[in-house]
Amino acid sequence: xxxxxxxxxxIKTFQVPEREAGLKAAVGSLFKRKYREVEAVKKISFGxxxxxxxxFLGPNGAGKTTTLKMLAGLLFPTSGxxxxxxxxxxxxxxxxxxxxxxxxxxxxxLMWDIPALDSFELQRAIYQIPEGEFRRMRDELIDLLNMxxxxxxxxxxxxxxxxxxxxxxxALLHRPKVLFLDEPTIGLDVTAQRLIREFVxxxxxxxxxxxxxxxxxxxxxxxxxxxxxxxxxxxLLYDGGLAGLVEKFAAYKTxxxxxxDPELDLSEYGEIISNSKGQVNLRVPKSATxxxxxxxxxxxxxxxxxxxxxxxDSIIEQVFQQEAQVV
Amino acid sequence: MKxxxxxxxxxxxxxxxxxxxxxxxxxxxxxxxxxxxxxxLVVWGTIATSQGGNVAGYTAGTFAAYYxxxxxxxxxxxxxxPYAFENRIRKGRLSNELMRPIHPIHFDMSYFMxxxxxxxxxxxxxxxxxxxxxxxxxxxxAWWQIPAxxxxxxxxxxxxxxxxxxxxxxxxxxxKVSAVFELYFTIELLLSGRLVPLAIMPAWVRDIxxxxxxxxxFGFPIDVAVGTLTGxxxxxxLAMQAxxxxxxxxxxxxxWPHAVRRYSAVGA
Numbered sequence: 001x002x003x004x005x006x007x008x009x010x011i012k013t014f015q016v017p018e019r020e021a022g023l024k025a026a027v028g029s030l031f032k033r034k035y036r037e038v039e040a041v042k043k044i045s046f047g048x049x050x051x052x053x054x055x056f057l058g059p060n061g062a063g064k065t066t067t068l069k070m071l072a073g074l075l076f077p078t079s080g081x082x083x084x085x086x087x088x089x090x091x092x093x094x095x096x097x098x099x100x101x102x103x104x105x106x107x108x109x110l111m112w113d114i115p116a117l118d119s120f121e122l123q124r125a126i127y128q129i130p131e132g133e134f135r136r137m138r139d140e141l142i143d144l145l146n147m148x149x150x151x152x153x154x155x156x157x158x159x160x161x162x163x164x165x166x167x168x169x170x171a172l173l174h175r176p177k178v179l180f181l182d183e184p185t186i187g188l189d190v191t192a193q194r195l196i197r198e199f200v201x202x203x204x205x206x207x208x209x210x211x212x213x214x215x216x217x218x219x220x221x222x223x224x225x226x227x228x229x230x231x232x233x234x235x236l237l238y239d240g241g242l243a244g245l246v247e248k249f250a251a252y253k254t255x256x257x258x259x260x261d262p263e264l265d266l267s268e269y270g271e272i273i274s275n276s277k278g279q280v281n282l283r284v285p286k287s288a289t290x291x292x293x294x295x296x297x298x299x300x301x302x303x304x305x306x307x308x309x310x311x312x313d314s315i316i317e318q319v320f321q322q323e324a325q326v327v
Numbered sequence: 328m329k330x331x332x333x334x335x336x337x338x339x340x341x342x343x344x345x346x347x348x349x350x351x352x353x354x355x356x357x358x359x360x361x362x363x364x365x366x367x368l369v370v371w372g373t374i375a376t377s378q379g380g381n382v383a384g385y386t387a388g389t390f391a392a393y394y395x396x397x398x399x400x401x402x403x404x405x406x407x408x409p410y411a412f413e414n415r416i417r418k419g420r421l422s423n424e425l426m427r428p429i430h431p432i433h434f435d436m437s438y439f440m441x442x443x444x445x446x447x448x449x450x451x452x453x454x455x456x457x458x459x460x461x462x463x464x465x466x467x468x469a470w471w472q473i474p475a476x477x478x479x480x481x482x483x484x485x486x487x488x489x490x491x492x493x494x495x496x497x498x499x500x501x502x503k504v505s506a507v508f509e510l511y512f513t514i515e516l517l518l519s520g521r522l523v524p525l526a527i528m529p530a531w532v533r534d535i536x537x538x539x540x541x542x543x544x545f546g547f548p549i550d551v552a553v554g555t556l557t558g559x560x561x562x563x564x565l566a567m568q569a570x571x572x573x574x575x576x577x578x579x580x581x582x583w584p585h586a587v588r589r590y591s592a593v594g595a
Contacts, residue, residue, distance in 0.1 A: 014591070069422075069592050072426060073425070073426075074422050074425055074426070074590065074592045075590070075591070075592055076588045090588075092425065092587070094428040094429075095428075097426065097427060097428040098428050100426075101426070102422075102426055104422075107422070107423070109423045111341065111345055113345045113348040113349070114341065114344050114345050114348070118341050118344055119341070121337060121340075121341065122337055122338065122341045124337070125333050125334045125336075125337035125338065126334065126427050126428065126429060127427075127428065128330050128333075128334075154348070
């Protein structure tokens with residue numbers, strides 16, 4: 001299977017009007033307007049294989065959504081090349097639009113006042129899906145997402161989670177080969193989040209679709225993505241396996257020990273993250289982990305010891321706090 | 328062709344279902360919109376009576392015919408305002424439409440056509456009441472008057488729809504251009520026959536309005552219904568509608584690809 005998405009030295013620059021605060025500056029800007037160029041995406045390159053789910057990570061304003069919008073053809077790149085399923089997305093050719101979809105967690109695409117079932121019918125007509133294929137796909141998606149008769153209720157009467165599920169059904173009826181998911185689980189409760197994750201995984205398995213996912217919930221990324229792309233200040237910081245991200249950026253490890261004597265002070269071995277009735281978690285530099293573990297085993301009476309990488313959330317947070325450094 | 332028909336029928340059906348959800352709101356909106364022509368009608372009817380029976384050939388009955396037809400034409404030529412376009416671009420709401428493999432104009436066209444299906448049902452009893460109160464005087468000169476009126480009504484809507492859509496594209500370059508739109512609507516008010524029948528306006532106003540789109544979307548269909556136009560005048564009016572459809576459609580086709588390049592999808 002080849003690559004469905006190819007991005008080469010992609011750049012997006014926005015011209016942003018700029019002026020000082022106050023009336024004088026406001027009047028001045030009537031006659032002479034100043035603009036500042038903001039590079040939202042700076043020469044990023046990557047490729048995504050058919051059937052691959054890739055997590056696209058970065059803090060707010062990193063350039064994730066701008067990149068997704070360029071890949072979906074909503075924004076024109078300033079320079080660089082994008083190839084999605086053999087098409088240039090910015091040309092917005094119908095053949096490409098019939099094979100891709102974008103789901104945005106903060107954006108409603110269904111018609112608000114009518115049942116989702118009627119909106120699905122509209123999708124059938126828009127994407128010219130043959131009647132039999134449409135019914136089969138619709139029923140399959142309704143079943144996968146446990147929507148049942150909820151699709152007969154007006155969308156405005158659905159809960160946020162139910163609405164998101166209906167959005168997914170609507171977005172996938174034409175069986176897209178490429179999915180751009182921008183924070184699809186935002187604001188959902190944990191059960192709805194899990195269901196959406198399982199659904200995306202099932203769709204990906206069944207139809208070998210490529211998925212690009214942005215999410216601030218690391219649980220989404222851990223559950224779905226073997227590979228992640230991290231961008232910060234518009235630059236690509238990391239592209240590789242999730243495990244590799246931990247290896248590359250985790251400067252610390254967590255040593256958990258269960259002490260025989262709960263009163264013992266372990267602060268000389270590392271930074272104590274937590275201490276509860278003899279269950280102590282220590283943060284230690286990754287390079288010193290082996291040496292500190294040996295010391296603990298030799299010098300302290302302990303009944304159990306574990307070594308763990310820090311939680312992925314804290315690694316990502318740490319990466320974002322670093323200055324952008326292209327790899 | 329079959330695919331486009333399926334798309335339009337489904338779009339219409341879906342929009343009508345959606346519109347009927349708010350039928351009471353539509354009814355009140357319709358009633359509110361009736362105030363304007365009724366004011367004109369009362370004023371001009373009074374003037375006609377005080378001037379010995381007519382103003383520039385318009386009697387109180389002709390004015391009644393004009394403004395009752397006005398209420399239908401006004402409903403039928405409602406199209407997407409450039410303000411809605413501005414809102415759509417500023418808030419990034421165009422993104423949904425842009426992701427679909429059909430031009431966004433089809434969604435708007437079908438939406439407004441469905442709106443007319445709903446409003447015409449609500450308009451009929453109001454028109455009946457106005458007819459009973461003001462006793463309009465229509466002149467039926469030939470069998471073709473009714474089909475010509477239907478055609479002019481449809482032509483007026485499509486022409487106005489395309490002109491406003493083309494004007495809305497300005498928003499891709501200048502995000503907030505309400506003043507430009509206001510200017511357009513003020514000129515339209517004066518030169519379309521909305522405020523007063525153009526026949527009452529000075530000759531130079533009629534000469535200018537001949538070459539602009541406004542009267543062909545408003546006053547012309549009314550005049551066809553009232554029966555103040557000859558056969559050649561009706562044919563000329565329909566031809567002018569076609570010309571303005573071509574001009575606005577041509578501008579759309581030329582400008583749209585450049586406009587979309589400037590879309591910043593902010594907020595979506």
